Amino acid sequence: MSQRESKQSAVAPLSPEIYLRPLQGRDVEQVKGIEMAWPLLSHWDIEVYYGVAGGRQNAQGLVAIERESDLKERVVGFLVYRITLPDTEILNIAVDPACTRRQIGTQMLHHLEIQVTREGVQNLFLEVRPSNAPARDFYLKEKFMEVGRRKDYYSNPTEDALLMKREFGN
Numbered sequence: 388m389s390q391r392e393s394k395q396s397a398v399a400p401l402s403p404e405i406y407l408r409p410l411q412g413r414d415v416e417q418v419k420g421i422e423m424a425w426p427l428l429s430h431w432d433i434e435v436y437y438g439v440a441g442g443r444q445n446a447q448g449l450v451a452i453e454r455e456s457d458l459k460e461r462v463v464g465f466l467v468y469r470i471t472l473p474d475t476e477i478l479n480i481a482v483d484p485a486c487t488r489r490q491i492g493t494q495m496l497h498h499l500e501i502q503v504t505r506e507g508v509q510n511l512f513l514e515v516r517p518s519n520a521p522a523r524d525f526y527l528k529e530k531f532m533e534v535g536r537r538k539d540y541y542s543n544p545t546e547d548a549l550l551m552k553r554e555f556g557n
């Protein structure tokens with residue numbers, strides 16, 4: 388079994404009611420709602436998300452959907468990323484605050500990893516606030532390493548960014 392297969396099998400599968408798919412226009416208002424629920428997350432104009440969903444931005448989106456009934460579904464997480472071979476940058480990622488610690492973030496990340504490595508990506512990058520301990524723990528568990536620091540990168544409040552990198556193939 389490869390290291391990746393081993394890692395994936397160690398993660399609890401998503402509940403049968405949750406599945407992942409590309410971001411679509413009909414998801415955007417809920418995605419924006421999740422984004423706004425986290426005050427320290429990067430907040431984008433909603434049109435940016437519509438652009439990502441419509442293929443008009445140089446970025447792609449992924450959503451986690453919870454099926455509440457045959458007729459009702461809702462977005463419980465999202466991830467936006469940009470591929471610039473051989474790298475991919477995670478631009479934004481969040482889970483509905485009511486749904487954290489259910490492995491939804493982990494599964495979105497694993498889905499992304501499988502998808503981008505197929506396209507030849509070798510490195511995943513992201514920035515995170517040093518004060519965002521839960522997110523740092525989340526990334527460290529996923530084998531990201533801190534590789535740099537960007538002075539005063541964030542505003543409201545001003546804070547440095549930690550640059551984190553995950554290399555594939557090791």
Ligand SMILES: CC(C)(COP(=O)(O)OP(=O)(O)OC[C@H]1O[C@@H](n2cnc3c(N)ncnc32)[C@H](O)[C@@H]1OP(=O)(O)O)[C@@H](O)C(=O)NCCC(=O)NCCS
Binds near residue numbers: 482513514516520
């Ligand atoms: C970071 C985030 C995406 C994680 O999503 P999640 O679905 O809750 O994460 P998972 O359930 O997959 O957690 C996987 C592991 O990450 C770590 N982790 C996640 N949340 C944590 C927390 N609040 N405190 C400590 N460790 C945490 C744990 O090791 C966890 O494993 P465990 O639950 O078996 O202990 C989510 O907390 C979130 O949306 N945060 C707000 C937005 C944000 O900060 N985004 C990152 C911007 S750079």
